[in-house]
Amino acid sequence: MHPFLFQIxxxxxxxxxxxxxxxxxxxxxxxxxxxxxxxFMDKRxxxxxxxxxxxxxxxxxxxxxxxxxxxxxxxxTQNAVVMANYGVFNRLNVIAMLPFVWTNASSGTLTGxxxxxxxxxxxxxxxxxxxVLGGKLSGQVVAGGSIPSTNYVADxxxxxxxxxxxxxxxRGILHFAGAKHLTFLxxxxxxxxxxxxxxxxxxxxxxxxxxxxxxxxxxxxxxxRGGYYSFRWGAEFLAQHDATLGGFDIRRQDxxxxxxxxxxxxxxxxxxxxxxxxxDLQLLGTAMQVVQGRNVGKSFSWSLGVTKFFNFxxxxx
Amino acid sequence: xxxxLVTIFIAVLTLIAFGSCNKDIQENLSDLAQLTPSNQxxxxxxxxxxxxxxxxxxxxxxxxxxTDPAYLAEVAATKQAAAGANATQxxxxxxxxxxxxxxxxxxxxxxxxxxxxxxxxxxxxxxxxPDANNPFNYPQFPFANPPYAARAxxxxxxxxxxxxxxxxxxxxxxQRNSTYNTDPSIVPLxxxxxxxxxxxxxxxxxxxxxxxxxxxxxxxxxxxxxxVAEAAQYKKWAGAATDSDISAGLALGKAIGQKxxxxxxxxxxxxxxxxxxxxDSLRQSAVTRGETPWLSQDVPSRPPMLPLFGQVKxxxxxxxxxxxxxxxxxxxxxxxxxxxxxxxxxxxxxxxxRDKMRIVHFWADGTGTYTPPGHWNYFTAExxxxxxxSEVRAARTFALLGMSMMxxxxxxxxxxxxxxxxxxxxxxxxxxxLTGLPNFPAYTSGHSTFSWAGATILSHIFPSxxxxxxxxxxxxxxxxxxxxxxxxxxxxxxxxxxxxxxxLAIARAQSDGAE
Numbered sequence: 001m002h003p004f005l006f007q008i009x010x011x012x013x014x015x016x017x018x019x020x021x022x023x024x025x026x027x028x029x030x031x032x033x034x035x036x037x038x039x040f041m042d043k044r045x046x047x048x049x050x051x052x053x054x055x056x057x058x059x060x061x062x063x064x065x066x067x068x069x070x071x072x073x074x075x076x077t078q079n080a081v082v083m084a085n086y087g088v089f090n091r092l093n094v095i096a097m098l099p100f101v102w103t104n105a106s107s108g109t110l111t112g113x114x115x116x117x118x119x120x121x122x123x124x125x126x127x128x129x130x131x132v133l134g135g136k137l138s139g140q141v142v143a144g145g146s147i148p149s150t151n152y153v154a155d156x157x158x159x160x161x162x163x164x165x166x167x168x169x170x171r172g173i174l175h176f177a178g179a180k181h182l183t184f185l186x187x188x189x190x191x192x193x194x195x196x197x198x199x200x201x202x203x204x205x206x207x208x209x210x211x212x213x214x215x216x217x218x219x220x221x222x223x224x225r226g227g228y229y230s231f232r233w234g235a236e237f238l239a240q241h242d243a244t245l246g247g248f249d250i251r252r253q254d255x256x257x258x259x260x261x262x263x264x265x266x267x268x269x270x271x272x273x274x275x276x277x278x279x280d281l282q283l284l285g286t287a288m289q290v291v292q293g294r295n296v297g298k299s300f301s302w303s304l305g306v307t308k309f310f311n312f313x314x315x316x317x
Numbered sequence: 318x319x320x321x322l323v324t325i326f327i328a329v330l331t332l333i334a335f336g337s338c339n340k341d342i343q344e345n346l347s348d349l350a351q352l353t354p355s356n357q358x359x360x361x362x363x364x365x366x367x368x369x370x371x372x373x374x375x376x377x378x379x380x381x382x383x384t385d386p387a388y389l390a391e392v393a394a395t396k397q398a399a400a401g402a403n404a405t406q407x408x409x410x411x412x413x414x415x416x417x418x419x420x421x422x423x424x425x426x427x428x429x430x431x432x433x434x435x436x437x438x439x440x441x442x443x444x445x446x447p448d449a450n451n452p453f454n455y456p457q458f459p460f461a462n463p464p465y466a467a468r469a470x471x472x473x474x475x476x477x478x479x480x481x482x483x484x485x486x487x488x489x490x491x492q493r494n495s496t497y498n499t500d501p502s503i504v505p506l507x508x509x510x511x512x513x514x515x516x517x518x519x520x521x522x523x524x525x526x527x528x529x530x531x532x533x534x535x536x537x538x539x540x541x542x543x544x545v546a547e548a549a550q551y552k553k554w555a556g557a558a559t560d561s562d563i564s565a566g567l568a569l570g571k572a573i574g575q576k577x578x579x580x581x582x583x584x585x586x587x588x589x590x591x592x593x594x595x596x597d598s599l600r601q602s603a604v605t606r607g608e609t610p611w612l613s614q615d616v617p618s619r620p621p622m623l624p625l626f627g628q629v630k631x632x633x634x635x636x637x638x639x640x641x642x643x644x645x646x647x648x649x650x651x652x653x654x655x656x657x658x659x660x661x662x663x664x665x666x667x668x669x670x671r672d673k674m675r676i677v678h679f680w681a682d683g684t685g686t687y688t689p690p691g692h693w694n695y696f697t698a699e700x701x702x703x704x705x706x707s708e709v710r711a712a713r714t715f716a717l718l719g720m721s722m723m724x725x726x727x728x729x730x731x732x733x734x735x736x737x738x739x740x741x742x743x744x745x746x747x748x749x750x751l752t753g754l755p756n757f758p759a760y761t762s763g764h765s766t767f768s769w770a771g772a773t774i775l776s777h778i779f780p781s782x783x784x785x786x787x788x789x790x791x792x793x794x795x796x797x798x799x800x801x802x803x804x805x806x807x808x809x810x811x812x813x814x815x816x817x818x819x820x821l822a823i824a825r826a827q828s829d830g831a832e
Contacts (some may be wrong), residue, residue, distance in 0.1 A: 070616030073616075111751055153674050203686070204427075208427035211344045213343075216340070226357060252434060254437055255753070264608040
C-alpha cells in the first residue's frame, strides 16, 4: 500500500477507534432499520445512504389459507430508499427517509405501479444507558411519523406501492452491547394509522360501506436481533413480527384491501462491512423470509445498500 | 436541554395517543331523515303492474271494520307497543322509516357485494360451479356477477312494485283508517299520512322481499328473515300499524313475490351458464367467420361468464327481438380499423395518469362490489331519497331502473357472445389493465350499456339530474378504455344499446298511469 494512503487510513482508524461508539450505527435494512436498530450517531455526525430492496412472493395468505394466484404469478415489489440519520445530540438522532417503489406481477394483465411513497421522519432518544454484565444496556425511545409524498393509488393491492395512510408511531428499544462485540436488541412499536381516502365511494369489508374513507386499524411491531457487531463488520440474526391490530381477512378469491388484518413474521440475517480503503464507506445487506402470515405475501426479500458518514463538527486543533 | 426533550416526547406521545383515535366514518346515505313524501300517490292502485295482470290478481280479504272491537283492541295493543318501544325497536324505526324500499335496495346491494366473488380454481385447474341447491357449500351460491346482479335488482324491485301497487289498490278499496286516525290520542313515531292503513305497505314490501331475496341469496336466509321481521313490524312499534295490517301485508307481499318468482324460475337464467359444447360452438362460430375468437385470460382459463344470459326473458322487449336490436358486426379483428381501436386503447390507457386512474377505480365495480347495476341502484337511491318519493313511487323508480339494467345486460350479453370480440390484452399482450379483466368478450361494453340505460330512464324520472346522469354514464363508459379493457367502439355501441333500452323503459313509464 502506498505509504501516504496507509497514513491516512491509520489516522482515520485511530480516530474511529476513539469514536467507536459514535460510529456504531448507520445501518438499515428493509425501509427503516435505523429507526429500530438501537444505534446512535454522535452529535453533528450524519449518516446518509441509499438502499435497494427487492421483495417477491408467489404464495400469499388469503386469510389463513396459503395459496398461489395464476393472475398474479410472482408479485415483485422493489424500492430504492434514500435515508439520513443525523446526530443532533449524542443522545438524540433525527432520521428521515423516502422510498421510490415499483411493483410488477409476472402473470395476469394487471399493470404495475411506481412512484415515491411515504416520507418518514423520526427522532431517536437514548433514555438511559447503564453498565451491565460487562456491557452497556441502553433504553431508547423512537417516535415519528410518515406521510404520503405523492397522491399514489392505494386501493390497488397487491400492486399499489403503499397504503397511503399517515402514521404516527412510537417504539421502545432495549439494546445491549456486550463483551466480545456481542449485541442484542428487543423492540416494540405501536403504529397509529390515519384513515385513507380511496377513489371509489363504496367498498365491502365484512359489510358494505358507503364512503371513500377507509378506517385503518393501527399496527404493532415486535423485533429481536442479536449477533456480532464491531466497527469494521457485523452480522446479526433478525426476527420481526408485524401485526395489524384489527382489520378483516381477504375473502375467498377476493382482492386484498387496505384494511385487511395483515400479519407477518419474518426471520433473516443482516450484515455489513466498512471498507477501510473507502473511508469506511459501509456496504450492508439483509435477507428476510416471511415464515408465517395472514393476508400478506409469503415473501423473500433482500436488500443491499451503501451508507456514508459525514462529520459536521468543527475541525479541532 | 433535558426539559426540552421531555417536552418533545410528551408532545409526540400525545400526538400518537390522540392523533389516530377518531376513525369513525360518515357514510353516504346514512342517518337519513324519516320519509315525508309530498305526494302520497293515493291513486297508485291503478298503476300498471309488471308481472301481475291486474292489481287484484292476488286476493286480499276485507279487514274487520275500523269500529269493530277486535280491531280497536289491536289499535290499543299498537298504542301500548309504541309507548313501550325499546331501544332496538326505536333503532329499527329510525332505520326503516327513511323508506322501506330504499332500505331493501341497500340490503340487496350489500348481498350482491358479499356474493360477487368468482369461484377459486381447484387443484386440477378447473373451476367449481356454485349450486343453488347447496348454497352454503363452497363456492357459495350465487356468484353475484353483473348479469346475476342486474337480474336480482330487477326482480326484487319488480316484486315490490307490483306488491305495492296491489297494496295501494286494497288500501283504497277497503279504506280502513290507520291507527292514529282511528285513535287520535296515538302519537306515532313516524310521520302521519292520510293513506288507509290496511294492508301495511312496509309489510307488503317485506313480504315481497322475503320471497325474492331468499330465492336469490339462499345462503343468507337468516339475515333476510331478521330484516323481514324488523321491516314488517316496525310500524307497529311506531304506533302506525296493527297486527292485521301487518299480517295481511306480509301475506299479500309474499303471494305476489311468489308470482314474480315463478316468472324468474322460467326466464331461462338456469341455462345461462351453458355447457362445454356451447362454449366451444360460440368460439367456433367466430373462427368460421374468420375472426380471432375471445379467449378467457384468467389463469387458469375460466369458463365464460353466463354466455347464454342473452337468452334470458327480458322485461321491456319481446325475447324474439333480441337479434333485431343487435348492432352490426364490429370491424374484423384482421382489419385496419380494428388495429386503430387497439391503438386508441394503448394511447388512452395510462397507469401514470392519476386522474384517469381515479376514473377507472371509481367505476370499476368489479370483484367484491355491488357491480355496475348496483352503482346505478345507488344513484337511484340518492335521487329517490332527495325527491322524497312515496314508497310506491320509489318502488316504481327502482323497478324501471331494474328492468332497464337487466334488459341492458341481456342485450349486451347477447352481443358479446354473438361476436366474441377478444379483449385488447388478448390481441396485444403488451397492453396491461388498470383494473381486473372481466371474463367475457369485449364488444359491447357492459359498463356503457348499463350506464346509458340507467342514465336514460333516470333522466326521464328526474329531469333536473339529466346532465349529471349523462356525464356519469360518459365517464363510466370511457373508464373502461382508460382501464385498458375495452375498445372505444365497445363503449360507443354500448351507448346505443343502453339508450335504446332506456327509451323502452321511458315508453313503459309514460303509459303505466303514474305520470
